[in-house]
Amino acid sequence: MRLIIGNKNYSSWSLRPWLAMTALDIPFEEELVPLDAPDFKDRLRERSPAGKVPVLIDGEAVVWESSAILEHLAERFPDKGIWPAEPAARACARSLATEMHNGFGALRSVAPMNLWRPVEPRAFPDEAMKDVRRIVRRWGEARARFGAGGDFLFGAFSGADAMYAPVATRLRTYAIEIDPVAAAYVEAIHCHPAFVAWKEAALKETGALAEDEVDWPVVKRV
CATH class of the missing domain: 3.40.30.10 (Glutaredoxin)
Known part of the structure; x- marks a missing residue:
């Protein structure tokens, strides 16, 4: 493939x-x-x-x-293990992944993924913060109901975590305040060896895109 x-x-x-x-x-x-x-x-x-x-x-x-x-x-x-084996968990994981695919446009539009930008706070409009609160609530619900077996939304890493990983980077990059459960989940994503490998490669890239640099024309890099 x-x-x-x-x-x-x-x-x-x-x-x-x-x-x-x-x-x-x-x-x-x-x-x-x-x-x-x-x-x-x-x-x-x-x-x-x-x-x-x-x-x-x-x-x-x-x-x-x-x-x-x-x-x-x-x-x-x-x-x-793209999806959890247990039917209720699998249904929830697919629902969360679809919600991510189709939603949270307000947050995505003002907080592009940018892995080389230093962690710095940034003010966001109310609609974007509503997205943040909804995402954090979904994470907390999944962790409480299905996450006992590990650090991810459904315990073990799954497709739902892959779908939400870019959001986890946004919350960290723009220093958005979140509750301890969500913060632990963001940390788990950032510590996963696969994500570490992706980010290491990202930090070696050189091409800057104005539409994804919120500080443009300044390009901030770690």
Whole structure:
């Protein structure tokens, strides 16, 4: 299998399937297409009608959209733990992942993923903070009900954690105050070896994108 992704510093959608596949030991080859490459759209449209990253190529199957990739992987590798084994937990995990895929636009629009930006507080509008409160509430509910077996939303790392990992980076990057349960979960994401590997690669990148730099024209780097 081959996973086509964008810049590791900025591409939150690329992080999701990459993190799931790496964390759960699903073998794949990585192809990175810089988001600011002049031929980005052309290169992606050769592989996917959406013309966006990520794209998973699995033989004759071409899968785009992070949530669809996770479902494809769950079918291909039912024993890898993309979703929890217990039915109620699995249903909750899929619901949370879908809510992340379709929602929280206010937060995403003002707090882009930017792994090389130093941790610095930033004021956000009320709508974005409503998203934060809803996310934190969902995390707390999942941890209380299903998280006893580990540090992640459903105990062991799953596709739900892959979907929310970019949010965890945003909460840290912009120093957003959250409760202790959510803070522990953010720490667990940042400490996972797969995420550490992604971030190490992200910090070596050089191309800056104005739309993802909230301090533009200043580009702050750790």
